[in-house]
């Protein structure tokens with residue numbers, strides 16, 4: 127299996143890399159600026175690409191040249207939370223610049239990468255897995271705040287559902303994922319589960335994608351998340 131994972135130098139993305147290498151897959155792992163722990167993995171089936179998913183020029187033909195013609199699985203994992211400090215995304219303080227910055231990575235970035243690689247996923251009749259968050263769920267939002275992150279991840283669910291419908295005739299299946307509350311840099315390691323637990327669950331969901339409707343929003347434990 128050929129698998130491409132964005133934002134793979136740390137956190138959940140790196141966990142996916144390790145998981146799929148153990149499974150014997152060929153993995154194309156993208157990093158934005160720093161290879162991080164990818165540099166320590168001595169494995170011929172690991173291929174690295176430097177991509178900033180907000181940079182249209184970098185996501186050009188030349189950078190895709192290293193990607194195989196058939197991709198069985200594209201995991202759009204890269205994402206940012208935006209300002210984390212207290213009230214950084216409150217009604218009073220959140221700025222248009224913050225809204226746009228988070229939206230560009232968490233929603234537009236996913237669409238950009240998917241458009242770039244669609245022909246390769248179609249060639250393999252493969253799967254696109256988009257990493258959203260329960261924080262983008264309207265139903266789950268009982269505490270308010272987090273304007274930029276919630277809005278971007280909610281928009282990603284919409285984009286992901288449209289992709290699922292539009293690419294279905296080409297044999298591509300698309301799913302939207304919630305990884306749980308995971309101990310990574312994004313959560314300042316305050317999560318309820320570790321990366322390995324999240325990745326084990328998410329990869330099982332991906333493997334069983336045919337049990338879910340196109341564009342379904344599913345958590346690491348296999349349960350559908352209302353949104």
Ligand SMILES: NC(=O)c1ccc[n+]([C@@H]2O[C@H](COP(=O)([O-])OP(=O)(O)OC[C@H]3O[C@@H](n4cnc5c(N)ncnc54)[C@H](OP(=O)(O)O)[C@@H]3O)[C@@H](O)[C@H]2O)c1
Pocket residue numbers: 132133134135136137138139157158159160177178179180203204205206207231257258259260304305306307308309310311312313317
């Ligand atoms: N952790 C959780 O509890 C949780 C919960 C719900 C959803 N999620 C989602 O799961 C995904 C992974 O989260 P994580 O916890 O592993 O986060 P993380 O540890 O902060 O890692 C984020 C990854 O995304 C990359 N990235 C950020 N901006 C990028 C850009 N413009 N272009 C390319 N790569 C970029 C980062 O690269 P750099 O190292 O270069 O910054 C890093 O590799 C995210 O989409 C996140 O929103 C996480």
